[in-house]
Amino acid sequence: MFAKYGIAEQIAQNGFYSISAGQIKEFRKPRLMAKFDHAINRPSIFQDSDLAILPTSRGTYAISQFQAYHELETLKGDRQRIFIPDYLQSLSPEGLVSESIALNCAYSCGILNDFLEEEIIYPTVSGRMGSGDFSFTINGKDRTQNIYVQNAQIEIDGAYEGIESLALFEAKGSLSQDFIIRRLYYPFRTWRERVKKPIKLVFLTYSNGVFNLYLYRFDNPQNYNSILLEKQKNYVISTKISLSTIENLLKTVPVTIEPALPFPQANSMEKIINLIELLHNTPMEQGTITEKYGFDPRQTNYYADAGRYLGLVDRESGNHVKFKLSEIGQRVVEQEYTQRQLSIAGCMLEHKVFRDVLRFHLEHGKMPSIADIVKIMKDANLHNIEADTTYARRATTVSSWVNWILGLIDNGI
Structure with missing residues (x-):
């Protein structure tokens, strides 16, 4: 073209x-x-x-x-634990397989009321619709452009209206690093002219029972790039896992022989789990995973190799590198929510490094220092690590993964 x-x-x-x-x-x-x-x-x-x-x-x-994309801000704050009401038999954490179901779950669990600070909200518009006519400015590389939109097609994943506001949602089941602002800006400009109350714009990601919500506004409604984050909050469906359950897991999971694979360099266990969710019944080429996440190819390899290290992902070679769930990964992703978390923790604790670091934390009430984790790693006969700087980088992954296990514990039990 x-x-x-x-x-x-x-x-x-x-x-x-x-x-x-x-x-x-x-x-x-x-x-x-x-x-x-x-x-x-x-x-x-x-x-x-x-x-x-x-x-x-x-x-x-x-x-x-055009400067069309916005990088998602770093997640901050603790996760607020929530519960799916017992009488809702058609909703389950492992059944959140689409944006609409995830939004229904967030609505039913009270996440949306809490985040929007509205006592009562109702689902209203969603799906594809015309934008109407509006104009705006957008930043370019060395100039500002004026754009006129005439009844373009927009899509809204969900809208929830309360007494004080109308909230428009963009929901994603993949944990990416950025998003195209258009998915919030065009619906905002469309509905700003149709209702008199304030418009709230929410970008929501969900994976493995975790909901991350970002509330945005446009400081200048006429400018596409005036997007500002007002609020960010995280929610997690309770695992109902106790400290004693984790201690018992540490005692009962057998140690495996360290695989001849690169030691993981992928700090976000949430993204690894999101990857196995995306691979459920659908093998993906390396490039497809890169597209889903908005990763660069190197990050794709890091997270896919981390899944292989845990025994959850297999790699197929050919004209194009392809990743798929292993038999263990397929079984794990299909498990009930709480058992899935314990199985993933178990895959981690099969490796001596993660066992020793978790045991240290449970005995001392704090995470060992990076230097102490490096010492634990050097004592474990790991593959493909030589330089001390490489050990230190990998140690941050160890700390992050063990903190993920500790984060499963519901202190209210």
Whole structure:
């Protein structure tokens, strides 16, 4: 398309290029060619020139050096434990397989009322709809662009209205590093003209019974890049796991021979579990995983290899590297929620390093220092680690994973 229509030259001359769905359809379905939810998803010709694409109507798009993405802020604060009401037999933590079910669960558990600070809320609009007409400014590489939108198609995962506000939700079942602002901005501009009460914009991620919610606002409603984080809060469905359960796990899980694999360098156990959820019944090529997460390829390898280290993921070689769940991983991901957590913890505790660090914490009431963890690692005959700086980096993964196990404990039990 760039070669046929001289897109790069048009952008250099005019600042942007307007392309029709008909032009795109000559090569591929427009829906696929214009949907890049994360910056890393963009094709190389976009990334090399720092380009992005935004819809301007149901049949046209603008391509330019738009600053179209927002990096998710680092999660802060403890997780608030919540419970699915016992009488709701159709909802379960392991059954949150779509955005709509996850939102229904968050609604039913009181997460949305708490986060939105509304005593009573009702689900209202959702799905695809027209945006109406509006204009806005967006930052470019070296200029500000003016964009006019005329009844583009938008999609809202869920909307919840209370006495004080209307909240619009964008929900994701993958734990990515950024998102395209359009998914919040276009619905905001659409509904800002249709209701008189304040609009709250919420980006929600969910995985393995954990809900992370981000409340955003646009400081200048006319500017796409004026997005600001107002509030962030985390919730987790209670595992009903006690300290004695973890202590018993430490006593009963057998030690395995250290695998001939790189020692993990992937601090987020949540992302590893999210990966095995995504791989459930669906093997994925390395590039597909990169797209789902908005990772760079190196991070994809880190997290996939961490899953292999735990025995949950297998790697298939061929024309393209492909990852799939192992038999153990398939069995674990299909387990009931609490047992799934214990099984994953058990996979960790089969390895001497994680056992010794957890035992240290339980005996001393604190995590050992990085230097102490490095000593534990050096005593465990690990593979493929030589430099002390590498040991120190891997030690942060050990600390993070053990803290994940400790975070399973419900202190209210």
